Amino acid sequence: MEKNILIVDDHFIVRSGISLLLENELDEVQVFEASDFPEALLEFDNICFDLVILDINLPGGKKCNMIDVLRELQKDVKILIFSAHEEDIYAFRYVQAGANGYLNKLSDSDTIVKAVKAVLEAGKYISIDILEKFIRFSQGKRESSNPLEELTHRELEIAELLVKGFGNLEIANELDIKMSTVSTHKLNVFKKTHITNIIELSELFKKFTN
Numbered sequence: 655m656e657k658n659i660l661i662v663d664d665h666f667i668v669r670s671g672i673s674l675l676l677e678n679e680l681d682e683v684q685v686f687e688a689s690d691f692p693e694a695l696l697e698f699d700n701i702c703f704d705l706v707i708l709d710i711n712l713p714g715g716k717k718c719n720m721i722d723v724l725r726e727l728q729k730d731v732k733i734l735i736f737s738a739h740e741e742d743i744y745a746f747r748y749v750q751a752g753a754n755g756y757l758n759k760l761s762d763s764d765t766i767v768k769a770v771k772a773v774l775e776a777g778k779y780i781s782i783d784i785l786e787k788f789i790r791f792s793q794g795k796r797e798s799s800n801p802l803e804e805l806t807h808r809e810l811e812i813a814e815l816l817v818k819g820f821g822n823l824e825i826a827n828e829l830d831i832k833m834s835t836v837s838t839h840k841l842n843v844f845k846k847t848h849i850t851n852i853i854e855l856s857e858l859f860k861k862f863t864n
């Protein structure tokens with residue numbers, strides 16, 4: 655039976671490259687594309703998808719929340735996160751949020767095809783590094799020296815915006831939350847990462863996400 659795959663990414667080269675790769679390497683697949691999250695939702699109105707290959711930073715998208723939105727529309731759809739963000743920090747969070755897998759955009763073509771096949775056939779793709787991290791987490795072991803891993807998803811989201819130069823009001827508007835909530839999360843970010851200002855936070859991101 656033919657599988658329908660939707661690639662959601664705001665870069666044309668990425669979409670077209672992955673589309674061509676999957677159409678050449680996989681049998682009986684039809685690949686669709688969307689350049690932003692609203693366009694993806696429109697595709698969901700017309701087509702039942704087996705797999706969505708989803709970027710994190712999308713126009714109109716709200717990161718982890720996109721998983722729940724897509725599943726509300728099609729509860730059995732599989733979701734493979736495809737992002738340039740560091741796997742060590744983000745993969746664990748998105749798999750916990752319900753994604754079927756996480757794949758770095760720097761992966762070679764063989765790994766991309768392997769990940770897509772794994773999700774379509776087995777419902778899950780997790781790299782060895784992330785699998786080991788799940789095991790350590792389940793055993794209560796916290797061996798990482800990366801302080802960003804201590805942040806909750808919301809705290810990390812706010813930390814990213816702070817590094818981009820957003821003020822508290824801008825963050826509140828962007829995430830549709832109260833300014834007092836932003837302030838509380840910001841204090842938690844500083845406390846958990848043992849820093850006192852945005853410059854130090856930027857340095858942490860340079861060190862652990864590049």
